[in-house]
Amino acid sequence: MSPGATQGQLLEALTRVSDLSDSLDYTVMARGVCKDYRMGSETIHALQGVDADIVTGEYISIMGPSGSGKTTFFNVVGGLVKPTKGSVYIDEIDIAQLDAGELAWLRCRKIGYIFQSYNIVKAMSALENVTLPMLFAGVPPEEAQDRAVDILKRVGLGDRLLHTPKELSGGQQQRVAIARAFANQPAIILADEPTANLDFRTGEEIIGLMKEMNRERGVTVICSTHDHKMLDISDRILWMEDGWVKKMARRDEVDIQIGAMAEEDGGAQQ
Amino acid sequence: MAHSAWEKKRLHLKPALVWSIALNSLRLRIGRTLLTLLTVAASCSFVIFLLTTPPTSEQEKEKWALMLVLSLVVSLAGVLNTMLMSVTQRYREIGTIKCLGALDSFVLLSVIVEAAMVGLTGAAGGVLIGLLLSLLMGLWEYGTAFWSGGGWIGLWWKVSLTLFVGFFLTTFGASIPAWIAARMPPVEAMRGEK
Numbered sequence: 001m002s003p004g005a006t007q008g009q010l011l012e013a014l015t016r017v018s019d020l021s022d023s024l025d026y027t028v029m030a031r032g033v034c035k036d037y038r039m040g041s042e043t044i045h046a047l048q049g050v051d052a053d054i055v056t057g058e059y060i061s062i063m064g065p066s067g068s069g070k071t072t073f074f075n076v077v078g079g080l081v082k083p084t085k086g087s088v089y090i091d092e093i094d095i096a097q098l099d100a101g102e103l104a105w106l107r108c109r110k111i112g113y114i115f116q117s118y119n120i121v122k123a124m125s126a127l128e129n130v131t132l133p134m135l136f137a138g139v140p141p142e143e144a145q146d147r148a149v150d151i152l153k154r155v156g157l158g159d160r161l162l163h164t165p166k167e168l169s170g171g172q173q174q175r176v177a178i179a180r181a182f183a184n185q186p187a188i189i190l191a192d193e194p195t196a197n198l199d200f201r202t203g204e205e206i207i208g209l210m211k212e213m214n215r216e217r218g219v220t221v222i223c224s225t226h227d228h229k230m231l232d233i234s235d236r237i238l239w240m241e242d243g244w245v246k247k248m249a250r251r252d253e254v255d256i257q258i259g260a261m262a263e264e265d266g267g268a269q270q
Numbered sequence: 271m272a273h274s275a276w277e278k279k280r281l282h283l284k285p286a287l288v289w290s291i292a293l294n295s296l297r298l299r300i301g302r303t304l305l306t307l308l309t310v311a312a313s314c315s316f317v318i319f320l321l322t323t324p325p326t327s328e329q330e331k332e333k334w335a336l337m338l339v340l341s342l343v344v345s346l347a348g349v350l351n352t353m354l355m356s357v358t359q360r361y362r363e364i365g366t367i368k369c370l371g372a373l374d375s376f377v378l379l380s381v382i383v384e385a386a387m388v389g390l391t392g393a394a395g396g397v398l399i400g401l402l403l404s405l406l407m408g409l410w411e412y413g414t415a416f417w418s419g420g421g422w423i424g425l426w427w428k429v430s431l432t433l434f435v436g437f438f439l440t441t442f443g444a445s446i447p448a449w450i451a452a453r454m455p456p457v458e459a460m461r462g463e464k
Contacts, residue, residue: 080369080457100374107456108371119366119460123298135287136371164298180370 027187027220028054028077032086035072035243046072048243049086054222056187059214059233062224064240070224071192073240077222078113078190079106091187108136112181112219114191114210118173120165126152126176127161133183151179155209171202175209182213189214191223195230204229288376292384302356306440307392309352313345314396314436315403321428322404322421346439349389353443357381357451364451365459377452378445385444386437393436397429 035047047069054060062070075081077088079095087094090110098106107113120129127148134144152161155175165173174194181189191210195203211233214221223230231237237254239247296303320341325334364377408416451459 075457078369081455104368104371104373107369113369115460119362119369121363121366123295123363128294132367133370135284136376138284184371 025056026053026089027056027058027091028052028222029089029092030073030077030086031089033073033076033083033088034085035069035076035081036084045243047076047083050240050243050245052238052245052248054220056220057214057218058235059211059221060223060236060238061230061234062222062238062240063226063230064246066226068240069243070240072243074190074192074222074224077188078111079103108133109184110187112184112186112189114174114177114181114189114194116193116196118165118170118177118197120168120173120176120180122165125162125164126157126168126179129176130179130183133180137184148179148183151183152176154213155179169202170198171206174198174202174206178206178209178213182217182219185217185219187220189219189221189223191221191225193225193227194223195225195227203227207233288380288383291380292387295380295384296387299356303388306349306352306356306388307395309348310345310389310392310436310440311396311399313341313348313439314393314432315400316341316396317345317435318397318400318428318432319404321432322401322425323407324421342435345435349436349439350443353385353440354447357444357447361451361454361459362461364448365454365456365461368452368456368459374452378448381444381448382441385440389437389440390433392440393433396436397432400432401429 030050030052033047033050034045037044037046050069050073062073064070072081076083077090079088079090079098082096087096089095090106095103095106113119120126121132124132127145130148130152131141131144134147135141139147149158149161152158155178157172157175157179160168160172163172165176168176177194181191189210194210195206198206207227207229210221210223213219223234231251231254234251236248236250238245239249317338320334320338325331364372368374368377404421405416408421
């Protein structure tokens with residue numbers, strides 16, 4: 001602000017700042033999340049107190065070596081496993097407090113899942129796969145079908161509507177999974193290594209598609225990955241190691257620091 | 271803010287959806303469906319055949335009773351095994367549809383409805399086959415005197431009992447693994463363990 005700014009300009013600037021902080025809605029807040037697994041007589045501490053705030057509409061990549069707790073974190077945020085300690089808030093609701101019925105509602109309406117191995121229901125066509133979550137959500141069948149056709153066209157499968165998974169390539173199955181995940185207009189998309197089973201080019205296409213959908217629909221995307229192609233399109237990167245968040249950084253910061261992180265002398269934990 | 275839209279939300283089960291998913295699943299897994307049908311039909315035809323060809327002498331009575339018990343045990347083992355296999359093969363799918371928002375009751379119900387359809391169809395087919403065999407054998411052995419033999423007395427009762435046996439075995443056989451799968455956390459079900 002220049003010294004000659006009028007009072008009006010100052011007020012306007014202040015309003016803008018307060019608008020900005022108001023608009024910073026957190027879709028996901030994790031507080032001290034721990035998860036232990038028992039493996040025989042041993043207890044494995046998969047997560048050891050993870051804190052993370054994820055802003056609505058962000059595209060977050062979770063990176064880290066295998067065994068670092070990425071998938072466990074993903075499952076806890078998705079309401080697929082209960083944390084041993086700590087809480088996960090989705091739209092300010094502690095999901096540990098939800099009963100089975102409410103959890104099913106959360107999975108259906110608030111979260112869209114994309115898996116490494118696609119997990120398309122084999123006994124159903126692409127169209128039926130995408131229609132199913134809408135039917136669970138109570139959308140009338142005709143409307144659900146129309147919406148499923150639209151979204152399948154959007155992901156480039158307009159000519160594959162009635163094909164079953166057997167008749168679709170890996171990339172196409174992952175597109176069906178993306179369409180299915182976005183079907184109920186969820187608040188969060190959780191993608192667990194969505195490109196791990198795909199070749200380089202197809203992986204790139206899938207990443208591009210997820211980013212476009214994230215932009216178009218303002219859906220928060222949380223994606224665990226080994227894939228460095230993902231870095232370029234992420235808003236922030238959450239780096240996990242040994243069940244901790246070692247680092248959480250904006251993409252422009254990571255471009256400079258990625259070498260340093262690989263050398264294991266990464267900066268202060270956020 | 272977003273949480274104002276939150277309150278307590280639940281999903282409601284639509285019977286038509288359960289029905290259509292069960293039918294669809296049967297149609298698309300036609301090989302498995304036919305195998306289950308065959309097992310149920312064979313078991314039920316065995317049961318109704320024995321019921322309609324009662325022993326003619328005191329000596330035969332014990333043998334007949336033993337056969338009847340055996341037929342039930344064989345049916346139970348065969349049908350339970352087929353149903354267990356068919357549901358455990360679907361753990362992954364069950365985990366997936368739970369991630370899409372399916373309730374435990376939906377999973378359970380859709381598997382049971384599917385099993386009941388196969389059970390009743392198989393049992394009906396088995397009853398027809400068993401009765402036909404019993405009729406042919408009766409006529410072959412006793413000619414028209416067969417009608418006064420008493421095997422077909424109380425036929426409706428015997429048919430109903432056999433249908434119930436087929437229905438019960440399939441739904442019971444399916445509901446145990448379906449219950450286990452439905453109660454499993456979705457991630458574990460998707461790993462397909464247990």
